[in-house]
Amino acid sequence: MSDGCYAFFLVMGYDVILDSDGTGRMAQLLRHRLLNVVSGLKSANSLLASELDDRLTAQEREYFPLMDKECDKISGIVGRIEELFGVLPKVTPAPLQQAVKLTMGKLNKSFPMAEIVLDVDCEDAERTVCGTTLNTVLHEAVGNAWEISRKPVKISIRDVEGGFSVRVIDRGKTFSPEVRNMAFEPFYSTRSRHLGVGLAIARRLVENQSGTVSIGVENDENVVEFILPCL
Template structure:
């Protein structure tokens, strides 16, 4: 970029560039260049301005998601009443109709297929509504110490069969011993499974999915960092900015709530979730948790 500005006088304005700090934490630098001219009005050099906008972009994203969350929370009670009750009645009556037709031996094969589709769609609508309520409901997690190392081991075993079916190599790199985090094991598991499943979907022709975990120190605080990296199709820049927005999805069968719920769960745990991606190269999701208990510090006792 600097070479383009010096040699060809091609300048950029507020271009965001990714980079990693010494502790491998992802950052975003916003760069601008401008022509520097001398007293004789001839080019004398280039002015380069670089600003770390990582925190600003994260805050902007949190505000955007929080605004949508507030609107959803306001509507959630009405949606639950207006949709859940008739949906339950439909589901119940479909099952009663199917049982009665089978008892009378008057259920043709084609009719059975129609009922199967209706039952499946009722179940899908119920799942969508459940996800909507999970996202809109105020955060409430049962806090206890969670062994992330054991949790990752469990998820790897759980996802191994699907990985083999999809011709995906599933690997893990876990630093031992890992400190515990304070949180809800079921909720954290939901986040990790959702991200791994997304990684699988991004590799239709197979690839590599690597889950890594390590402890880091940043700003005087100890954190546990879990990353999920895939070699999939990647996410376009304009789509990446919206991945945490509720109901935003690029999948034909997706609800657009998976990462929105993951964002909310991480927020409830006092942690963060970040996604970086390069189209054609792959995507990395990074989860950051505060460590449950800091290491004991020696205390001098005097009498």
């Protein structure tokens, strides 16, 4: 378990060191307990809003929807932690061309302001890849690149022995040695108020299929690469 993972469980009140199966069980336990707390907070918030409605000013009423939004943020964090430590999603083979098309549609909806350039050069677009993994790794890497640089992001997909090289390239501020060393570690982020689990989730999915991940700088461009197996 990385120092970041261990620190998280310490904060949550569990002074334990777990193997991969253990972290999965811990993630389920945390999800159950935290979502129970969130549910209780939202119920109490709703009850208070209803009971006090005729005694509240318009400005005071605005606080209750804001509290609901904060609870939803906690639920979102719980979901991300479960992606990082919980049960791995089923591997779903799909033709590369189909998987790329579906993923690009989702990327354009998720990042409508981003300029995403797609460059696919593969001999056989009907070779299969895990569509779920392709979607996840591109969402995490493209999202990071766009949010940090606000410059065009290029996706390059090429054949490699046994699978595909999926690269996300941007011309933002070049990665420091620390970022290149730590980017795929859980809870590492260079941005404030970010959980820092996106690339760790991507790495987990890729390595579960015996793929590899890497990050570096080439010709003043940031490159995050995933080698995904052909299924």
